[in-house]
Amino acid sequence: MGGQPGFRMTPQRQAVLDAVRDAPEHLTADEVYARVRAELPRISLGTVYRSLEELVHRGLIGRVQGGGAQRRYDRSTDVHCHARCLACGRVDDTDVEGVDLRKLVASRVPGYRVVGCGIELVGYCPRCVKAGHAEPRG
Ligand SMILES: [Zn+2]
Ligand SMILES: [Zn+2]
Structure with a gap:
């Protein structure tokens, strides 16, 4: 089957x-x-x-x-982007403006069979920002 x-x-x-x-x-x-x-x-x-x-x-x-x-x-x-918290490890779905993920996945990489892509924004989640875990940008 x-x-x-x-x-x-x-x-x-x-x-x-x-x-x-x-x-x-x-x-x-x-x-x-x-x-x-x-x-x-x-x-x-x-x-x-x-x-x-x-x-x-x-x-x-x-x-x-x-x-x-x-x-x-x-x-x-479905193909989608994630945001990951550097402090607690939490992962949320997010949109990235101006990036067409489906087009990206359709990209040709010589010799590869591309099946997905992982775009990940990293930072600090609302709870960790509130708790003071966030480092300054950069
Ligand atoms: Zn967090
Ligand atoms: Zn997700």
Whole structure:
């Protein structure tokens, strides 16, 4: 079926998928694990990691491209930009004026099959600015 042998939507994968899709924010694997465990107390962190990667591979969820200590997952698989907080690591969706991301993704890179792009603005989120964690610009 569909040329993707070995993939079944198990209860574990479904729970991981639901956790990512239900979250307005961009969750780390640990955060997904914490949420899924409420439903499936016996699931392991390894299963959550593997499920996340399989779901990304299948195009059911996105993975945030860009820096940051931890991988984050995205309920949106559309091309979009992110802003990342340097203090707490939070990631939000954002628009970048004047940049046509779809055009960017359509760019030709010799020898490459381009499948996405990660534009990331970095700075400090409103909560961290308020808490005084922001460094001056530059
Ligand atoms: Zn922050
Ligand atoms: Zn996003």
